[in-house]
Amino acid sequence: MDNILISSAQLIVPGHPQNGNIVDILIEAGNISLIAPRIKPTNKQIHVIDGKGRIVSAGFFDLHANFGEPGLETKEDIITGTAAAAAGGYTGVAVYPNTNPPIHSRSEVALVVNSAKGNIVDVYPVGTISKRREGKELAELYDMQLAGAIAFSDGDHAVQQASLMGRALLYAKGFEGLVISFPEDESVAGGHQMNEGQMSTYLGMKGKPNLAESLMVSRDLFLAEYNDARIHFTSISTAESVDLIKKAKAKGLNVTCDVAAHNLVYTDEEVIGFDSNFKVNPPLRTKKDIKALLKGLKEGTIDAVVSQHTPHEVEYKNVEFHIAKEGILGLQTTLPFLIEAGFNADDIVRYLVVQPRQVVGKEIPTFEVGSEANLVLFDMNEKWMLNTNTNKSKSENSPVFGQELRGKVKVVVNHGQLVEIK
Structure with a gap:
């Protein structure tokens, strides 16, 4: 250079x-x-x-992105994913284990770490909580952390067994590991296509209620308190979740959370055109939820904004809305979305540079x-x-x-x- x-x-x-x-x-x-x-x-x-x-400013840091490597490189590999990240201003990205095989052992963690060496963007794998993301048996968390895993999550498979989530929190606490909850109760959310509300009723589609998220936030907050453990919630999207986490922080619980950038600017009204690019998980909510999310950021309840970058091949998106895969690209559009949401440069540095690194214990680059x-x-x-x-x-x-x-x-x-x- x-x-x-x-x-x-x-x-x-x-x-x-x-x-x-x-x-x-x-x-x-x-x-x-x-x-x-x-x-x-x-x-x-x-x-x-x-x-x-x-x-x-110091380079942006993303707490939640999806690349396809290993196994799903036709969606995104580390080379193209980091190119998108750099174009979006990121110098550090945490990649989730929504891969095939999942990042559920030392081998997959090491593969991602080694594949990303020498890149302008630092890539930090997030290992699974359970083996194969099946939610049945605890993965080797400590082993993965030694190999370079920055945190643990089952990706878009929320851990449904409370006992397993409790064990993960307690075990990770012993070596200062970070467990990330993707809050979704599948028994309430199952079969959804979009947010449950007036718009889903109007369109005649199955809706996912806010309750599916807030139930899981509430459960995992209880588990974190019971085990005196640290927890992070990713991609919260509802007013109820903001309120629960705000009360937990006031109570002294060691809890942090983030929100996806697109959930700050789009509502479920966008789905009226059946554009599958608006099909995301958690779904686009209502103006009331967006107002609560924006307030949660400004008050400090929400710690960071994530891209939730989720690439898909055209055949998974250019289909009818109800069978399309969930997720959108996000790495190159997070900055424009935050500007559209009304945030200034100081806010952007806080939510994309400083606080994301604080969540995972990474040093903030100095000048x-x-x-x-x-x-x-x-x-x-x-x-x-x-x-x-x-x-x-x-x-x-x-x-x-x-x-x-x-x-x-x-x-x-x-x-x-x-x-x-x-």
Whole structure:
């Protein structure tokens, strides 16, 4: 990588003495060598990047993304997944075990870790809670953590047995492991197509009630309290979940949670056109739920925003709504969705940079002289279009494919590598 000078960008790094200031940043041999109001290039070998009107911060970190490797590489492999991540501003991604085979032993964890070595984006596998994600027998959690697993979840298979979830929480507590709950009671949610409410009734489709989520949130909060253990909830989507977690935090429970970016901007009214790209899990909810989610973020109940990036081949999406697979692309659209939801640059850094890393105990990249450069440069106002030219994923299942978006990542730097997004 050439020596780089990012000029006239607004630095947003909470706690940094230059936080909020317009600065120049000089990067030499992959490390930050100088931060100052004005840096004059000393030679022609420096690659100058115009940061005027743009934000520079530490790279984004995603707590919930799905790649297909191992076994489902036709959806997404590590190379294309990390390319999409970099284009979305991410320098770190936690990948879920929704693979075939699942990431349920040391072998799969090691495969993901080794396959991602040398990449500009750090890839952290999330191991399963149960063997084969079947919800019957506890997987070798500690063994997977030693191999590089960052946390444990059964992905989009919620753990239905309370006893198994309780054992996982207690066991992980012994080595400071993090158990992630995808809150869904299948006995209540089974057979759903969308959110249960006026719109599902109008469309004549089976609906998943908010109760399916809040029941599981409530159960797992009780289990975490009983075992005095830490727990993280991913992709919460209802007002009831926000309220339950808010009360649990006030009570002193060691609980964190995140929300998918698309659940902050879209409601179940989008389903009226039967576009399968709006079929996600948890489903798009109501305006009341979105209001509660946004308030939960601003009040600190919700800790992070995730992409919930879930690529699918065209044959799984270009079908009737009721048989289409759930999930959409998210890595390249999380920033535009947060801007659409009304968040400013400080909020975006909080929910995509700082707090996601705090949840999993990763150090927040510093902007000290001599430290390795791990950063993103993004524009809050630049408009662009997600299409076949700009999309870095193998898949195209996004409801905003072919639409103009506001908020664009321009540059990502990490591990001595540079990606400029045109």
